[in-house]
Amino acid sequence: MSDLLLEVKDLRVSFKTYAGLVQAVRGVNFTLKKGETLAIVGESGSGKSVTANALMRLIPQPPGQYDGGEILLNGVNILDKTEDEMTGIRGKDIAMIFQDPMTALNPTIRVGNQIVEAIRIHDKKISREAAEKRAIELLDEVGIPMPEKRFKQYPHEFSGGMRQRVVIAIALAAEPKLLIADEPTTALDVTIQAQIIELMKEIQKKNENSIIFITHDLGVVANIADKVAVMYAGQIVEYGDVNEIFYNPKHPYTWGLLGSMPDLESNDQDELYTIPGAPPNLISPPKGDAFAARNRYAMAIDYVKEPPMYKVKENHYAKTWLLHPDSPKVEVPAVIQKRINRFLEAEGGATND
Template identity: 55%
Template structure:
């Protein structure tokens, strides 16, 4: 992806949902995109697949190359050939994603047969049972005949993952895959996602605000704030030494075993309106590093290498000052 900018129409005006972002992903890699709600995570990937409403979303610029084609220039028919086959999505709310009047088995079978004309109904049904078994759904022969409302939340998420991996996609987009699930089920879903990657050999884009999930699964992390990428780093580097004050604040807000403080840390203030963004760095009104410095107030920092030749990128004028701070020092 290169230079993607997306605006959304609203009653207040045009929302600058995504602003000039770009990234690469490679086979077998897990790329996590993290940030608060409204930071542009889901909008950026949904735009790639033509899943944004055309009367609401405006693609201002950008291109997204996948398999030698620019996804942003494909027609609806061509996108349908890509969706579910080469690129699959695990949506945040599986109950809203399944058809309530069709059985789970019918829906997985349909996903297979749409992209494989040679697949018979019997073979697709057998494959559906196999997929449900692979993702840990008990008694898959019976479960295939059941409807979405007969599944628990965790089982619906497993069924959604089974359908996503049905055609062995090269890229799997997991949009908040553990939201609203308890910790035990979350751990099981993490294991299932690892299985998916082993089964398909493809790449995964993990969209989440759950940093624990990022630590378990991701290879690289993009941190988004107010529609822009503010930091890019390997997962180990990011957790060990963040190079953007927003990333540091996110990590500081995590509870830690053995912490004796009475309250969790939070990030002061709120994310700015994406209709009227402040001048300079969008994070500076909430930043503990800015100290209301003129440079932060007047000039938006570019996303650039933190050190010469480094693959770590940060959009902060004073990122090197973070070397002097210890995020675990309370």
């Protein structure tokens, strides 16, 4: 029996706007095994959240549209499913943890009733009493103290971190095998972020869920991910095991992301690394490598021909002409390598073990 849970093949998503067709996701490919965590990272506008919503079939149509590809969940292409069929899949097979818990929760309904509703949608035979008991158990599982009391309270009576725990409880209500977390810690302070990350790791260990974690925070990636997909301009430009991405990055965009990480050890003499320029307009994506205009190592071919996805190792791929056998040998810039080394030392290594 295969341990492959999700396979995304050549996924393409666009949006019709007054200015033209925005090609938000342009041929995305990745796989996810059972019990595995994939982090999708990149700047705002890189296509991370559109990819996440596409996996849930939450792209509004119109203005959005699926232009091609497959999303195979347990071998079945969910892009072929009707909306009624997707209603049964969402929550039960795939669940989503959204970025802002205050907008994910209904402010007029007690949190316990919101969890009960999520349970009973996918289990028509369960009694109200049994669903309430399970909801209280879920509140306890996600670390909310006095769950019986909290069951009867409204979202505004919870702190931001506790509201996010409620959202996680709702996501777990139907025991899905795949959790998609779209920047679930962005609105929280650093201490609470760490608690939520630890909670998700505990949940995964207990329930053997697979997780797709959408984030721009590479500290989160180092702590939770097994695999990393680096997105830029609607494409995955580097993909591999978390240790490969941190210790052996190959794409200049990945270098830029790693070099831009906050570093408490920096001093006045250290160069602050930034990625020059801005992402391209995806109404008319540039010819060749989309990152060429911001890449200080770009070659003539980068402006005329899109690079293939080169295999670095068995579990590591990168989409850059710098990996062509005839290209000049370019190493990670010293200023970036120094910052990466300090980051890895502070994090205790890029591993979620």
